[in-house]
Amino acid sequence: MQIPQATVEAIVLSSIRQYTALLVEQEELRLVAAKAGQIERRLRDEEKAVRLLEESITKHYMALVAGDITQDTFMKKKAIVNETSAHKQAEMERLREQRTAVDDGEVAIQENIVRFRAMQSIETLDRTIVDALIDHILVYGEKDIQIVWADRLQLRRKAS
Structure with missing residues (x-):
């Protein structure tokens, strides 16, 4: 059974957007937790x-x-x-x-946040970004694809 490349790319792009949003949120929470003013x-x-x-x-x-x-x-x-x-x-x-x-x-975190936010709006995936973020993709069926992130965070998505 052959799954259209466009379907896989759409799911991967959506997952990368969610994943980068999660990374940005984690970085922002870390910033809030360790304010220089408190120190x-x-x-x-x-x-x-x-x-x-x-x-x-x-x-x-x-x-x-x-x-x-x-x-x-x-x-x-x-x-x-x-x-x-x-x-x-x-x-x-x-x-x-x-x-x-x-x-x-804070400087490094702000740079990462800017980089990740830019990734959330990409329309086509650069192969380097995909290679850096994704370990491998498992296709179980036309609407059932699992992405295994490089850091072993797994996210299983159903195609819409």
């Missing part, structure tokens, strides 16, 4: 906490000078503040790296 807010909070810790060392030193606390107590408090400050500094560095990764990632 920036957390970074400002950590910076504020470090400033407060530094101010507390000054207050403890003033208490030491005034004779309100002993040298030993001051050193213990200073050690605790320094340890906490070191943890905060490490967290700030991690947040800066995360912000850089998000900034870099």
